[in-house]
Amino acid sequence: MLSFTHGQLSAICAIIGLSLAACSPQKPPAQAADTSSKPSATASQKPNKTIAISAIVAHPSLDAIRQGIIDELAAEGYIKGQNLTVNFQSAQGNTATAGQISKQFVADKPDAIVAISTPTAQSLAAASKEIPIVYTAVSDPVAAKLITQQNTPTQPNITGLSSQLPLAPQLDFMQKIMPSAKSIGYVFSAGEMNSVALRDKLSIALPKRGMNLVDIPANRPTDIAMATNSLGGKAQLIYTSMDNNVASAFESMVQSANALKLPIIASDEFSVRRGATAALGVNDYDFGRTTGKMVGKILDGTPVTQVKPEVMNQLTLYVSPKHAQAQGVTLNPELLKGAINVDTTPERKIDK
Numbered sequence: 001m002l003s004f005t006h007g008q009l010s011a012i013c014a015i016i017g018l019s020l021a022a023c024s025p026q027k028p029p030a031q032a033a034d035t036s037s038k039p040s041a042t043a044s045q046k047p048n049k050t051i052a053i054s055a056i057v058a059h060p061s062l063d064a065i066r067q068g069i070i071d072e073l074a075a076e077g078y079i080k081g082q083n084l085t086v087n088f089q090s091a092q093g094n095t096a097t098a099g100q101i102s103k104q105f106v107a108d109k110p111d112a113i114v115a116i117s118t119p120t121a122q123s124l125a126a127a128s129k130e131i132p133i134v135y136t137a138v139s140d141p142v143a144a145k146l147i148t149q150q151n152t153p154t155q156p157n158i159t160g161l162s163s164q165l166p167l168a169p170q171l172d173f174m175q176k177i178m179p180s181a182k183s184i185g186y187v188f189s190a191g192e193m194n195s196v197a198l199r200d201k202l203s204i205a206l207p208k209r210g211m212n213l214v215d216i217p218a219n220r221p222t223d224i225a226m227a228t229n230s231l232g233g234k235a236q237l238i239y240t241s242m243d244n245n246v247a248s249a250f251e252s253m254v255q256s257a258n259a260l261k262l263p264i265i266a267s268d269e270f271s272v273r274r275g276a277t278a279a280l281g282v283n284d285y286d287f288g289r290t291t292g293k294m295v296g297k298i299l300d301g302t303p304v305t306q307v308k309p310e311v312m313n314q315l316t317l318y319v320s321p322k323h324a325q326a327q328g329v330t331l332n333p334e335l336l337k338g339a340i341n342v343d344t345t346p347e348r349k350i351d352k
Contacts, residue, residue: 091119170267187217254323
């Protein structure tokens, strides 16, 4: 696991144009659980509870969030298999299936429901106005109509954690990776509100930097490779962020990008582990731990209306010199000094 001094951190922040506060050191993935607080109560001291967790699709980033939730609840005395029953269901990328899962969860009446991803949160919000719902891995809860601009939930049974990553540092980072890039490729699912919202933001922000957006919709995982191939000769770099359709078929994107020599810049650790050049984003496991704290409050009896929606946007830099080389770029050595190099950092083990 890499560590770096305050001086090295200042240097890396300067390289990508972030303030020192925004680029504060993060707990590396392999050590995050070791530095967590000790359990506040044993399983015997806590009442039996049941939670339901649903995700639009299973992929490493969402799996790490789910693991973080379960680990955090264990630290607070709700231990899976002892006094905590966990019902997890994946919609396998199908919104109709997500609706069916939502109806079943509501019929089961768990103590709380965790919605991982925007489509899942929207489906569950439509299914219940009473059971506590905690959303997570939602990048734009306002666009998803889960909360208002004033951070007020649109339903009294909803709260959650969003990753509203500031766009400017992402664009600064892309320009540091490839200063000559004039066109940015963006493959996205038109059915995911968060991805559409990001497309709209990119279309406004990129021209101000002398760049243009080449956006290609891909509504099914099987469309990802073809959509990526269509960027050949049109874009010099690919950006992807929290699109679950893309994440479920990410290896297809990587294969096409490698053939085209197009660097992929993402916003999560596991996209880099799976083939992206680099990412500037939140630590998924830590994101799950923070979500777990919110769920724990509800299980302890705090009304959902008193658990306010939160935003987690501290940024961690992940890089893969190996994948960068495969995609035709060489990473700045200064950039590597302050980053987590996934080529040399072991991956956290996730319970299936």
